[in-house]
Amino acid sequence: MSYSTIDKPTDYFNTLLYTGNNGSDRSITGVGFQPDLVWNKNRSASANHNLWNGVTGITQRLTSSGTQASENYSSEFKSFDSDGVTITQNAGSLDINNSSYNYVNWNWLGANGTASNSNGSITSTVSANTTSGFSIVSYTGTGSNATVGHGLGSVVKMFFVKELSNANSWEVYHASQGAGKNAQLNTTAAFESAGSSRWNSTAPTSTTISIGTDSGVNRSSSNYIAYCFAEKKGYSKFGSYTGNGSADGPFAYTGFKPAFVMLKRSSSTSDWYMFDSKREGYNVDNDEIYANLNYVEDTADRLDILSNGFKMRTTGGNLNGSGETFIYMAFAESPFVGSNFVPNNAR
Numbered sequence: 001m002s003y004s005t006i007d008k009p010t011d012y013f014n015t016l017l018y019t020g021n022n023g024s025d026r027s028i029t030g031v032g033f034q035p036d037l038v039w040n041k042n043r044s045a046s047a048n049h050n051l052w053n054g055v056t057g058i059t060q061r062l063t064s065s066g067t068q069a070s071e072n073y074s075s076e077f078k079s080f081d082s083d084g085v086t087i088t089q090n091a092g093s094l095d096i097n098n099s100s101y102n103y104v105n106w107n108w109l110g111a112n113g114t115a116s117n118s119n120g121s122i123t124s125t126v127s128a129n130t131t132s133g134f135s136i137v138s139y140t141g142t143g144s145n146a147t148v149g150h151g152l153g154s155v156v157k158m159f160f161v162k163e164l165s166n167a168n169s170w171e172v173y174h175a176s177q178g179a180g181k182n183a184q185l186n187t188t189a190a191f192e193s194a195g196s197s198r199w200n201s202t203a204p205t206s207t208t209i210s211i212g213t214d215s216g217v218n219r220s221s222s223n224y225i226a227y228c229f230a231e232k233k234g235y236s237k238f239g240s241y242t243g244n245g246s247a248d249g250p251f252a253y254t255g256f257k258p259a260f261v262m263l264k265r266s267s268s269t270s271d272w273y274m275f276d277s278k279r280e281g282y283n284v285d286n287d288e289i290y291a292n293l294n295y296v297e298d299t300a301d302r303l304d305i306l307s308n309g310f311k312m313r314t315t316g317g318n319l320n321g322s323g324e325t326f327i328y329m330a331f332a333e334s335p336f337v338g339s340n341f342v343p344n345n346a347r
Helices: 195-199
Strands: 013-019 026-029 037-042 050-053 057-062 077-081 084-087 102-108 115-117 124-129 134-140 146-149 156-163 171-174 208-211 223-230 236-242 251-253 256-265 272-276 303-306 309-312 325-335
Touching: 013 256, 057 077, 084 102, 124 146, 134 146, 156 208, 171 195, 195 208, 223 236, 236 251, 256 303, 256 309
Parallel strands: none
Antiparallel strands: 013 102, 026 084, 037 050, 037 102, 050 057, 077 084, 115 124, 124 134, 134 223, 146 208, 156 171, 156 223, 236 325, 251 309, 256 272, 256 325, 303 309
């Protein structure tokens, strides 16, 4: 694990809430940086998740809750800005700006630019932030086992791959499951033993990720995007826990107070649960959104966000089944390392 030099996590990841207005072009500000990845969801109604990134461009939209190819939605998204994004006057759909509906944007900082990377057998285009351990990687498939450079200089612990040119599932790698397994972000399926076709049964290195021959990651002449994450102590954590089936559930130590947590049961089927410290932020009232579904925000009580990790407060099998294994990704609100560390109590 790399040690973080990040004193202020919100300089690299930040959650922003806003209310739609169906109005003219509007800037959604308050992020604190120019985001390179924006993940958007309508909290008040059933609507798609929307993901935009600075590598493929502002008009190209993906959704985590579906298999759609990259879609041109120039009528919705106008620009990445120094403190957020601008959406257009025509963005009156449920997706991002319907009047009086509540929305969330999760924002990650990359490099605010791109570079060519030839570390892998496939030359990639990357926007890499080596400080926070996040990169956006664009590449073209060959149909043969290959490696792709990610630009982080640290071993990738989790990454998502989506084919842009065709409808296909999102493929997910998580270090706790190893290079022999994969899952799909847009489904409830458990991690399955298909890693040879997805990851060529080869774990990521400090320079590359490996891809197999499956069309979800490497169709010949098709375009792909990968979101790659390396672990930085005090800022990000990609781990696992075992459920106990009790309301006094397991505690997952992250080494920081989480600003964002995504969870998935890896040993059997379940949804992908997304929590953050902004939408409610009071234990146990931390509302979830499902990354694989277009559902409205759920208000069921599931977990506590604590000063150094999170703790399950549900007996439900999807998040705390006895003897079941679960994977997670988490980003910090406040760290336990860094020169500006101030203890931050859970609420």
